[in-house]
Every structure is written in C-alpha cells, then in structure tokens.
Amino acid sequence: MEKEEIVEKEIVLIHNRFNKEIEKSIKFSLEKIIIDFLPIIDNIERALNLIETINLKKEKYTEILKKLQFICNLLEKFFYLFNIKKINDTNVLFNPSIHQAMSIHYTNDIISNQIVTVMQSGYILHKSRLLRPAMVVVSKEKI
Incomplete structure (x- = not known):
C-alpha cells in the first residue's frame, strides 16, 4: 500500500470514530437531567399509591387522583419519546x-x-x- 492509501484509511477510521462519539453524546445528553427528574416521578407515584389506598372520604381525593394520573401518563409518554x-x-x-x-x-x-x-x-x-x-x-x- 502506498502512504496515501494508509493516510486515507486512517482519516476514514478517525472520521467514523468521531461520528460514533458525537452520536453517543447526542444520545445520552439528557442523562443528567433525567436522573435529577426521577425523584419527582417517585413522589408522584407515592402520592398516587397513598390516595388509592385511602378508603374513607375517597371522593375528596378523586380530583387530585385524576390529575396525578394525568401527570403520570404525560411522564410515560415523555419516557417513551426519549427511550x-x-x-x-x-x-x-x-x-x-x-x-x-x-x-x-x-x-x-x-x-x-x-x-x-x-x-x-x-x-x-x-x-x-x-x-x-x-x-x-x-x-x-x-x-
């Protein structure tokens, strides 16, 4: 092989490696914000579980329960969207x-x-x- 072919192959390899790194950075760019977001989801789920277990005066909690379920549905769609x-x-x-x-x-x-x-x-x-x-x-x- 000539030096030019070797240099060209090296350039292609570096280019491919660089593109993979960029793709990986884009793919996982939201990782930090999502990790910080998880305690919010945990607390919404705990509130839902608590309201669902209350038997007395449940009608007072119905509206809160519906809104929390709506928030959970939005979060599920968000999670699906971001894999x-x-x-x-x-x-x-x-x-x-x-x-x-x-x-x-x-x-x-x-x-x-x-x-x-x-x-x-x-x-x-x-x-x-x-x-x-x-x-x-x-x-x-x-x-």
Whole structure:
C-alpha cells in the first residue's frame, strides 16, 4: 500500500470514530437531567399509591387522583419519546446489573432469586445505560 492509501484509511477510521462519539453524546445528553427528574416521578407515584389506598372520604381525593394520573401518563409518554425504560417487573429473576437488593423475603412459595417487590423503580436509557437500579425485595427459600 502506498502512504496515501494508509493516510486515507486512517482519516476514514478517525472520521467514523468521531461520528460514533458525537452520536453517543447526542444520545445520552439528557442523562443528567433525567436522573435529577426521577425523584419527582417517585413522589408522584407515592402520592398516587397513598390516595388509592385511602378508603374513607375517597371522593375528596378523586380530583387530585385524576390529575396525578394525568401527570403520570404525560411522564410515560415523555419516557417513551426519549427511550427511557422503567424497571419495575416482579416475578422475574434478580439481575444485579439492573437491580439493587434491599431485602430478602424468605418463602417456599416462590423459587429463590426472584423479584418479590419493587420498592423503587429503576430506569434505563436507550436499553444500554442504567440511570438508576431498581430497589427490590428478593425471594430466598426457607431452610
């Protein structure tokens, strides 16, 4: 090969690498703001869960409940638009790369190492970057 061909190939490789870096930067540019946004979502979900469990005078909370559900729907659309996946599945195998075990639930009703409860949802950006692991309760067989 001539020097010109080698230089040209190097330029193409550098160009491709540079384009991949730019693409990656654009793809994950919102990561910081999304991470800061997650506690807001957590508190809206906690408020929804609290209102749904109140049995007395529930009619007073109906309007608040509807507005919170509307906000949650908007957030779900936002997450879909920006390729953010929520990690909140139960009865799935514990995966330490996306789950953080907070407690163990000893039982013989469920096989070991299954997610029993999600205490706090986790989130993944573009199916590859973990924004926050899901805090979970994991099953373990009684001995």
